[in-house]
Amino acid sequence: MSRYLLRRLLIAVPSLLGISLVLYTVLALAPGDPFGELATNPNVPPEVAAALRTKFGLDDPVWLRYLHWLVAMLHGDWGFSFVSRVDVDQLIWQRLPVTLFVIGASQVLALSIALPVGVISATRPYSVFDQIANTLAFIGFSLPTFFTGILFILVFSITLHWLPFVFRADLAESGWRWYWEEFRQAAMPVAVLGLFQGASWTRYVRSAVLDVIRLDYVTTARAKGISEFAVVTKHVVRNALIPVVTLVALQMPAVFGGAIVTEQIFRIPGIGALLISSILANDTPVVMAVTFVFACLVILFNLIADVLYGWLDPRIAYR
């Protein structure tokens, strides 16, 4: 198992390098100068600006700058935010837990919708349940997250006054109250993301289970007298999940995209909101670092998908 993991990790390294290269190329190709503001600011004397430029190596050739940047990133030196005057890594560490919490909770919600609904739909194809579930799934992933978010706010916050629509990282309550308040404020963002993901996963699960459920080994399992529930959960679902895991891993970038939007709607202080505010404030080091963190998260989830493969399909693992 550990060798398998190690190999997967080694495969992830070129991807990360590739992504960092793409990121850096974009930045290098971009017109304008990250220190442009310093150069035009009359309060900064030209010799100071020039000294800063040499210090940060801005006049070096591109590949050399890339190497410097990469080495600095690897050393954990992620730069300094122009706007909030804090180290970038500190800023990100502050914001990351909220994002991971919202994404994680929404994925759990999505999975707990998609698995049962998809499996039931596939075991009774074209039944009334299947058709309703299918139509709802279509509606679910055709509703953009920003619109669902606004609808939820309109219904649950403005009309019904049930849930708060601004997410606060510093809740004053303690004990059980705290958990209750946390649940109340996280309910809408998690539901928005989770329902969207759940809708598209339901379709994946359904078609994957449909592919498997007519295979001969399932008939054999039934013929052996195993209960239908055990046939479905132990024989069908486990095999059907293999393609689903691939598709889910492929969807990870979209999940993070959805998270950025949700954070923006509900004003969740996560790294997605940080990205938007830094883009609007021209805070290049933060923008670069957050994009890179998102890339790392995507790679990490691909890695988790690979590990899940190994668990789902013993033929793949431990090679």
Place this chain on the structure above:
Amino acid sequence: MFFMAGLTLASPTAEPPPLGSAGRALYVSPARETWWRFRRHRLAVLGLAILILMMLAVALGPLVWRVPINDIDFNAQLSGPTWAHPLGTDDLGQDVLARMLYGGRISLAVGLAAMLVAVVVGTIVGALAGMSRGAIDTALMWLTDLFLSLPQLPLLLLLIYLFRDPLKQLVGPELGVFLLIVVVIGGFRWMQVARLVRAQFLSLREKEFVEAARALGATKWRQVVRHILPNSLGPVIVAGTVDVAAAIIAESTLSFLGLGFPPDIPTWGRILYDAKDYLDIAPHWALVAGAAIFLAVLSINFVGDGLRDALDPRKVM
């Protein structure tokens, strides 16, 4: 029939050919047959009808509804639907219907244009990878996988943030932002098409009819353009349809985050972005824009689903 669907390898023409007046079987063109098969998916037909209506509305609507999109009227701020303003007005008293019609042109145009970019790039990459064995194939597929694991929305935002102003100066604000958004959205959506095309090419290039063409001395170019490509288009059309929906969502997302089109160009996403701060007093404003995006995306997705059924020769109808 449904129980057998997984086991049966049905012939592509499961439907009996229609009989002419003399009782002879008529020749049925592939397009015609696709339409027959498509027609059986009722929601897809409904989606197509809604889509055509929407396109007609945004194309011809501004000619009929001649209220200017930037006619500021402080007497009618944030009013609900009235006869003078069927969809109400926004915070500056501008007519929402006129803005929706104008914005729909841009939203739908961005969707279609970005889809074209994605399909063209994807087909070229997929065809190159599928026809060339060895290093080029490996490299192109590595590139495809790399693009698939890029965090797309952050990169979209980054690209637009970095390149918006220079392009604006180069070709003007509207065209500049339009080109940028189309190219960037299309540039992040070609991977699925590339994979599909490559998979099709890998199997088709070994088929007998391609071998026959090769034996007759057809050049590689002719093999691809005349024989392989037309036969691999089915999944590409489906993927392209779904890409239109995804591109519309992407453009709306960008505008919704305030990083898409500038405020004076009211795309649907931009209208929603402007409306979201007035949810409590003027919910109609946000609902109209959101519903338009939702309806367009839902219709396109249904059409894609119908096309998937219609273009899959193994599917028994």
